[in-house]
Amino acid sequence: MSFYGHLVWFGLLALLAGCSVGPNYHSPKVALPANWGEVGPGGTTNRAAELSQWWKIFDDSVLDSLVERAVTSNYDLKAAEARLRAGRALRGAALADFLPTIDAIGSYTKARRSQNALSFPVRLIDTDTYEVGFDATWEIDVFGGKRRAFEAANADLQAIAEDRRSVLVSLLAEIARNYIELRGTQRRIAIARENLRAQAEALQITQQRFSAGLASELDVAQAKAVLAGTKSQVPSLDTAEKQSIHRLSVLLGQPPGALQAELEKAASVPPTPPEVPAGLPSDLLQRRPDVRRSERQLAAATARIGVVTAELFPKFSLTGMAGYQSLETANLFSAASQFWSAGPSVRWRLLEYPRLRAQIRAQTAQREQALAQFEQTMLISLEDVENALVGYAKEKERHLALSEEVAASRRALELANQIYAVGRGEFLNVLEAERSLYQAEDALAQSQRTVTLNLVALYKALGGGWEADAKMK
Missing domain, CATH: 2.20.200.10 (Outer membrane efflux proteins (OEP))
Structure with missing residues (x-):
């Protein structure tokens, strides 16, 4: 072949190198509702939500400090960062195949x-x-097999990056959840101890009245039973308090007891804001790391069809x-x-066509599997948000009702004491009023904790917080 013949031959190859076999990727179209079905009650709205540092709405300096330290020291996050570095190296290897x-x-x-x-x-x-x-x-790379391989490697890297973001979102929610659990438990311990003091005083008065012949031994026994029942609640609450501190310490990459001195001083459960913007369902496509990861995995599976198709040529x-x-x-x-x-x-692998065709069918089926997983992930994300919205709103309703119950129980205890003091009522009514007040106050403390926990669950469901490490650096 002449010199000019070689030029023509290589020119044709250069023209062919502009094409890539296999399907081109297009983001799947998903039918999403225009608004959230459970938005409105409890102060939730469809306004755009600022979620990059959602935990700051609680205005709690201790929580802020825990989050900042966790972002730099949590071992699950460090492992995710190592996987991301490995993904970058693999993408570099795919790029080197062009050379x-x-x-x-x-x-x-x-x-x-x-x-x-x-x-x-x-x-x-x-x-x-x-x-x-x-x-x-x-x-x-005449038929684009290497280009499709690099496209798949790039999508794999992006999926790994989203996996790291998903770990970060879960970490932030876990820090907030355990911190709120801790403060809620400390409040329940305080309520129990306040009631123990009141019940101990009531027992002492009853014993004095019994000695004076003004009360029966039954009244003394009933007062002791109420006091013992309240005492029995404290050890399990102390256990829950210790466990929350241990969990927070480990989440910060420290030994279980490392935060004991810092967190053992009781504080109140962070209150929730009067209005909670939740954005729109369409925002989840851009915010939720698991949705974004699933979409990138679909893109990688699509590109790999082109990789195996190129082997036919x-x-x-x-x-x-x-x-x-x-x-x-x-x-x-x-x-x-x-x-x-x-x-x-x-x-040219002419005699391997049956095998190559089978590989193409297998890769096409894997793409269909990735598409189904993406659609399922999208539905689960919608479900998570709707559940969090309704849980937050209904628990706020319950909290309001419990507040009224506590007020009524305090008044009932006052009346029972007044009636018993003038000898017109039974001591059992006083004990029942004390027990009802303790149970109502304890339920109210648990509800306050649950309201805040449900708000944390909502922020996690919305995919909030994965920009945190960038803003803190």
Whole structure:
């Protein structure tokens, strides 16, 4: 072939290199509701939500400090960052496939020729051959297999990045949840101890009245039973308090008791704001890391169809080698020892078509699986938000009713004490009023904790917080 023929041949390859076999990826279209169905009650709205540092709405400096330390020291997050670095390295390997491969060669061979296998005499029967040089191969990506592989590697890296963001979102919610659990438990301990003091005083008064003949032994026994019942609640509450501190310590990458001195002082449960913007359902496509990760996995599966489809077509390569070869080291690098070769090559897996077709069908099925997983992830994300919205709103209603119950129980206890003091009522009414007040106050403390926890669950369901590490650095 002439020089111009080679130019035409390579020109055609360059034109073909602009195409890529396999389907081009398009983001799936998802039918989403225009607004949240459960928004409105409890102060939730469809206004755009600022979620990058959602925990700051609680205005709690201790919680802020825990979050800042967790972002830099949590081991689950460090593991996710290591996976991200590994993904970047794999993408770099896919990019390197576009470049030619160049290998250095160095060899020494000692050989003896058979005199009986030679048709003419030679000067040397025993030879020492020295060779140094390079060989190179460059596969031209005519049908886009390498481009599809790089596209898949890039999508895989983006999916790993979203996985790290998902770990961060879960970490932030876990820190807030355990912190709120801790403050809620401390409030319940305080209520229990306040009631223990009141019940101990009531028992003492009852014993004095019994000694004076103004009360029965039954009244004393009932007062002791109420006091013992309240005492029995405290150990389990102390256990829950310790467990929350241990969990927070581990989440910060520290031994379980590391935060004991910092967190053992009781504080109130952070209150919730009067209005909670939740945004729109369409925001989840951009905010939720698990939705974004699932979409990137779908893109990678689509690109891999092109990778296996490219195997149906011939592969064109340019190969060459050059170096020095000699029987003696003294003239190894002389001009007369030079050698080289270069030229194109074609490889076509003609007899493997059935296998390749099966691989294409398998990869297409994997793409369909990734699409189904994306759609399921999207539905689950919608469900999470709707559940969090209704849970937050209904618990606020319950909290209001419990507040009224506590007020009524306090008044009932006052009346029971007044009536008993003038000898017109039974002591059992006082004990029942004390028990009812304690139960109502304890339920109210749990409800306040649950309201705040449900708001944390809402922020997590909305995918809030994954920008946190960037803003803190």
